Amino acid sequence: MKVLVLGLGNDLFRDDGVGLQAARALKAELELEKGASTDLKLEVEVLESPLSGPAILDLLMGYDQAFIIDAIKTGEGSPGEIYELELDPAELGLGRLEPSASLHYAGLPEALVLAWSLGLDLPKRLKIYAVEAGELSLGEGLTEKVAEALPKLLAEVRGEVERLSSVAATAEQA
Template identity: 30%
Template sequence: MKILILGVGNILLKDEGIGVHIIRKLQAEYEFPKNVEVLDGGTLGMYLTGKLEEGFDLVIVVDAILTDDIPGSVYRFSLNDIPYKFPNKVSPHEIGLFETLTLVQLRGIEFQTIIFGIVPKEIKAWGMEYSEELEDGANKIVEMILDELKELKAV
């Protein structure tokens, strides 16, 4: 089973970068077998198309998620669970990961998705560290990703 674990976000804007911070945690603390790729997707958006079409069976995405919930809350869902916008956008910067995932699937490239979202506290302030309120949630996501992989017997 070929799996991609993809964290996205802008690490210059504090909790906006939490997806990438979680990926770095995974990369620093664990070793993964060849069939599991752990990737910092940064703010690449549409540029991730090529990577997503490399024949993965499962793509696990880690990102910040905007809800009215308290910072640090963790959500787990799949691409099909929530509505997203078709990219009729003003500038190329607005084609984000969700549009890219959708477009790749519309092209007939099929893979399962699991999305881990964590509610940020600050996403407008400059800073390369995330808020401490997110620490428990970030660790929880790491744990859940590892459980997910074990359950799938991918590791």
């Protein structure tokens, strides 16, 4: 089973970099554990990307499961809050596409519907972790609240990956 953890964002725009930082940290953790007895029963790849919309399809192809980590500004939550969203291809059918929110690029839902319609080799399951951003202005480094949320975010994603791994291990034994 091939699993992708994809951190999206831009680390020149403060909290927009949270996905990239999470991906970087997770990659380092997984590298450290390579060869250890806790080896995951999965093939996990961790990527960082500033891309959006259909361009993300290039990165998603070829995996069974993907986790996407990104910043979000709902304007309602407090900075550092983590939202989780699972996308099921069956629910994103052809007829369910809303007009694009963007004049410039189609968003992730459009991209996914497109890919699934075309029968491209995309993850069968997709989970998105979005972190409420504090500041999204030009500058480096996360704001305090968002930085504080990183360990929790990492633990969540780690937990999901490990859960998948144990499912894979059980399947192997069976």
